[in-house]
Amino acid sequence: MGYQGLCRELAASGPGTFDDLDSTGARSVLRRFSDAWFAAAKRRNAGDGSARFPRRRRRLVPVRWYHGTFRIDGRRVRIPAGKGRPSLWVRLARQLPYPVEQVRSITLLSEGGHLFLDVTAEVPIATYPPGEEPDPARVAGVDLGIIHPFAVAGPDGEGLLVSGRAIRAEHRMHLADTKARRRAVARRAPGRV
Structure with a gap:
């Protein structure tokens, strides 16, 4: 259906x-x-x-x-x-x-x-005054990744890299802390009778 x-x-x-x-x-x-x-x-x-x-x-x-x-x-x-x-x-x-x-x-x-x-x-489409439009010959490539959330590369070798290592490290520390707390609580939990 x-x-x-x-x-x-x-x-x-x-x-x-x-x-x-x-x-x-x-x-x-x-x-x-x-x-x-x-x-x-x-x-x-x-x-x-x-x-x-x-x-x-x-x-x-x-x-x-x-x-x-x-x-x-x-x-x-x-x-x-x-x-x-x-x-x-x-x-x-x-x-x-x-x-x-x-x-x-x-x-x-x-x-x-x-x-x-x-x-x-709904966001309005950007308009530019004559002569101030973006240059269509300029191209940038964007790569969405896992370790680095995104990387942008321009035509002249210029680039921007946003590192995600700190985010991943914080997530792993939080995960390890959560697992350790669960193990500690499980040891104190009463057993089945």
Whole structure:
């Protein structure tokens, strides 16, 4: 069943099917599930035996709301909930870098035990006065990497390298510290009787 069929099932099942989610949020979950299912089916048909279909139940799935379904008030975002449920107010850690009228969608997601609000905005295309446009003959290559988040190389041998070694070292230290704390707690845990 495709996305449209899933939306028809959602409409027929009535309110409360997705608990506190409104219909826009529920359709967002259905869209992600449908896209993941068809991508896995396509990979399997191409012979990729490692492709897995999405599990039916996941605790935390990214949910998207489009322009007109949410409200931004300073550093607070009001997200609608299901019928008869109070709206969810999310407090932002910092001010949005875009004017409110440019925001087109928001996505609420959870990564590493933290909630994030991904904001998509429509940014106007840059225009330049005559004679001040960028030179189309100048080219720069950008390489996104693992050790170094990105490197940029210009035509005259100029370059920019952002090192990610400090980020990786901090992550490894945090991981080692977490493992050590878990081992210490496990030793003190009561055994089975």
